[in-house]
């Protein structure tokens with residue numbers, strides 16, 4: 001479980017997050033939605049220790065994450081799939097997965113087998129350069145690279161970006177089943193609100209750094225005001 005309390009982050013004069021408070025439950029997907037510049041990426045980067053907050057706390061199962069090093073936060077079980085996926089195109093699929101396993105104390109062979117079972121297409125392409133993968137396959141590789149370290153928290157930054165609607169729908173179902181089968185705490189950042197709300201349990205809506213909604217996903221999905229003004233879901 002991740003508990004975020006009154007979190008604020010600034011970049012000089014720009015306040016990217018302002019008193020953000022919410023809770024992401026274990027075994028659930030918490031969607032974090034909002035327009036460009038809402039602060040979604042900053043939130044995930046701050047959880048991972050890549051940005052330092054000006055105030056506020058982040059707890060993972062009661063343990064403070066703020067002021068810890070990124071490597072230590074990763075070792076504690078936070079997996080981060082960054083915006084743009086962050087796989088290395090010149091490396092093969094398997095080399096990318098090895099990198100993911102390197103930091104964690106996991107059995108590499110067992111980890112690889114598990115990921116190839118979860119994502120068979122990665123097994124078929126294990127020797128191929130990641131640059132040759134389709135967008136959807138690259139997103140699977142990015143997730144597998146995080147999952148091979150056996151995280152308990154998975155931070156996903158816009159996994160649907162650039163993917164066709166059908167591929168996005170399949171990816172969302174994969175995220176939901178991963179969350180359930182591994183009892184993960186998933187924080188799913190998306191601009192694609194309708195796709196994320198279909199699989200999320202809970203949803204937080206950010207607007208220029210502030211939380212404007214924090215509720216059960218179905219309640220957020222049905223709120224006309226949120227749909228129209230913050231989620232870009234006008235029919």
Ligand SMILES: Nc1ncnc2c1ncn2[C@@H]1O[C@H](COP(=O)(O)OP(=O)(O)OP(=O)(O)O)[C@@H](O)[C@H]1O
Nearest residue numbers: 011014016034035036037038039040041042043191
């Ligand atoms: N390193 C940085 N230096 C200065 N300003 C930054 C930095 N990172 C983010 N910002 C600013 O903080 C605000 C929030 O940015 P952030 O990237 O978190 O938004 P986002 O919700 O992820 O947007 P997008 O949907 O476009 O990815 C923006 O105004 C952005 O310009």
Ligand SMILES: [Mg+2]
Nearest residue numbers: 040041042083
């Ligand atoms: Mg972003």
